[in-house]
Amino acid sequence: MVGEGVAGRSTRALRAQDALKTIAAGQESPEQVRRALEQALVFAGAAFAAVYAPSADGELLCLVESVGVPRTLCEVRDSYPVAGRSPAAEAHRGGRPVWLGPKDLAAQARSRRVPSRDFFLAALPLRDGGCLLAVSERPGGFDADGRVCLLDLTLADGRLRPAVADASPRTPVEPAGFGREATGGRGVPLVEALSAAWGTLPGSGGKQVGAEFVLRR
Structure with missing residues (x-):
């Protein structure tokens, strides 16, 4: 998650955002999803990118469009059960990004x-x-x-994305409970209750914690 302000954003992230705005400004076409996905290859350094959508009965996440290397080389399927334990299903159900490295994937x-x-x-x-x-x-x-580029691809207009950063790489966790006199521990429960989604990104030896808030007119 990142803030919407320009400060702190790299040239690469800003170029990706500009490219996505240009795509969104055009009329919808069958090529629009593919053009947006191609930004993941250019700006996010992805070898493969794909969009999955729920099936008519809501039981599956089905491949809509993909770009990059053949999905078979990445061992990516054309559909995933929504109730399953795949990263795609967990992201869809939980509403939060899932980031996995080689060790996680091997397991x-x-x-x-x-x-x-x-x-x-x-x-x-x-x-x-x-x-x-x-x-x-x-x-x-x-x-x-x-x-950041991948997150930009998943967000539509009408959302505010503030973020804060610190020097600790430790991921914030929701406390099991706290008393009325407690001086801390309320941050994560408040963010989770008030935001549409929240998460963390590593950066500069620490982390960045951000949330998405839907702007209502």
């Missing part, structure tokens, strides 16, 4: 049908249902700018 390859080679995989929920699935073969996977 899950058999049970979740995800890439079993040295891939990095990202599954990001789409606002209207379904998910964006992206695979990187770069050493280290998706860097901070690459993750």
